[in-house]
Amino acid sequence: MARSDRGWRPTPAHLRALLVASFAMLAALVLHRPDLLVLGAPFATIALWAVLTRPRSSPTISCGISLTTVREGEATLWNVHLTRVEGMEEVTTVLERGVWSQLDPVSGVRTESLHDGEDDAGGDPARHTVSTAWRSLRWGQRNVGPGLVGATSSWGAFRFGPVELEPIGVRTLPLPAVFDTTAHAPHPQGLVGVNRAARPGEGSEFASIRPFQVGDRLKRIHWPVSARTGELHVTSSYADQDSHVVLVVDAFNDLGESEGIEGSASTLDVSVRAAGAVAEHYLHRGERVSLRVLGAADVTRVPPATGRRHLRRVLDTLAAIRPGTDRGDPDERLTRLGIGAGALVVMLSPLVSPVALQQAVALTSRGLTVVVIDSLPGDLAVPDHDGYGHLAWRLRLLERAREIRRIEQAGVP
Structure with a gap:
């Protein structure tokens, strides 16, 4: 709820009408010009009408959103609710456009007239709702707002507000990329999946x-x-048995510029969307999927499970990633993974941080099946402020190619 402490205040238009009417009447009396009195009469009439119809109470304002969780590219409505007050004729809302978002209307400004007989969308005749469409373009935690709301009386003579509205948090889930494979996962365990086991049984x-x-x-x-x-x-x-698929997302760095779902993607965009696609594929096949994130603090581990609700939990965790926030000891990260024997480990990484490569080799040495997916875009643009940026990046790519050859020699595809 929000309420203006200043109430209804006269607008510059109302003050100009009073000034013109007063000046015209004074000039008509002093100069004995009845025509000036006739010219000033409309301004005096409008000013008097506006004073007589001035709202006597202030409306109560509240705001909310239709959906608190959306996918990339989906939209929700920012709804501003006002109680109807006698004499209030127009309502104007302004929504601030944040990063990775779109508004409809594009300016974020919407003005509506309150006519007699119009009801709120919920059927309440004592309340009016103004809605603005807000669309999220990138996964993560986003804010709708802040915003402003104001109202005017007849002839725009008196104004209520503007009242500032606090931003509302919206979680944007990553939109999984397209992924499909007919290859069976190794080391199946359990009896509910679609993978063929190495032993006879019911299938x-x-x-x-x-x-x-x-x-x-x-x-x-x-x-x-x-x-x-x-x-x-x-x-x-x-x-017919299920497998345990472990998704390991490298969030030590986020290279490149992200332009949302409709533009270029950064390395973390590629990793997160690919992880969502792999999780969705295996969960729909009845496999158990778990998630581990490297390099991001305050991200809980997702234990192995299956089903649609588990897919939502995986996507929620991916949307909460903040890259480069975990500065812990690299030697302790392997012990924190807690991956058991027989699991298929799918690591998604731009292969820039040596810690992720060390993790892949260490997991392979423990007898686990590890597959590393390179999420570095081929057209990644590197800023070059001093003329040496491109040269430094080329040297890093050569070092990266050497490190990739080493982990391939260690048996990591």
Whole structure:
């Protein structure tokens, strides 16, 4: 709720009307010019009308948003609610445009007239709502606002406000990129996924035809082979099992300029959206997915789980990443990962920080299957303020290529 302490105040237009009317009447009396009195009469009439219809009370103002969580590219409504006051004719709202956002209207200014018979969207005739569309262009925590709201009386003679409205936080989830693969994940564990296990069990993929054993189901009897051999034979299958996929996002650095979902992407944009795509793919297949973030403080680890609600939790954690905020001991990060045996580790990194490369090699040496995805854009623009920026970047790329060859030699694809 918000309320103006200054109430309704006269506008410059009302003061000009009073001044012109007073000057015209005074000049008509002094100069004996009735025509001046006729010219000043409309201004006096409007000023008197505005005073008689001046609102006697102040409206109560509140604001809110339709959605507190959106995806990249989605929009929500910033709604300003005002109680109707007798004599109030127009309402104007102004919403400040923040970074990585769009407004409709583009200026963020919206003016609406209050006509008799108009009701609020919720059906309350005593309240009026002014809505402005706000669209988020990049993942992360965003603010809608701050904003201003004001109202005017008839003829724009008196003004209420402007009243400042506090910003409202909105979480923008990353829009996953397109990802699909038919390759089976290694080391499946469990019995709910679609990966074929290395051992026989209940499943849908044919393994072999073998002699009947005690405990076999009658529906698995293969009658053609049984009739030909004279002994009962059954069909066996491979077990359908799930896998544990660990997503490791390198957030030590965010290189490049991000222009949101409609422009160029930084390295962290690529990593976050790719992580969301991989998580969505494996979770829809019934696999267990967990998330670890390197280089970002105040980001909780997401334990392995499956399902749609778990995908939302993964995307919420990705949206909360603030790059380069973790300055802890690099040697302790491996122990904090807590990745068990048999997991498939998918690391998304621009491969610029040596710590991420060391983590990949260390995880491989523990017997885990590690896949590193390079998220460095090929057209990354590097600022060159002193003439040596491009040269330094070329040297760093040569060092990076050498480091990548080393981890490939260590068995990390």
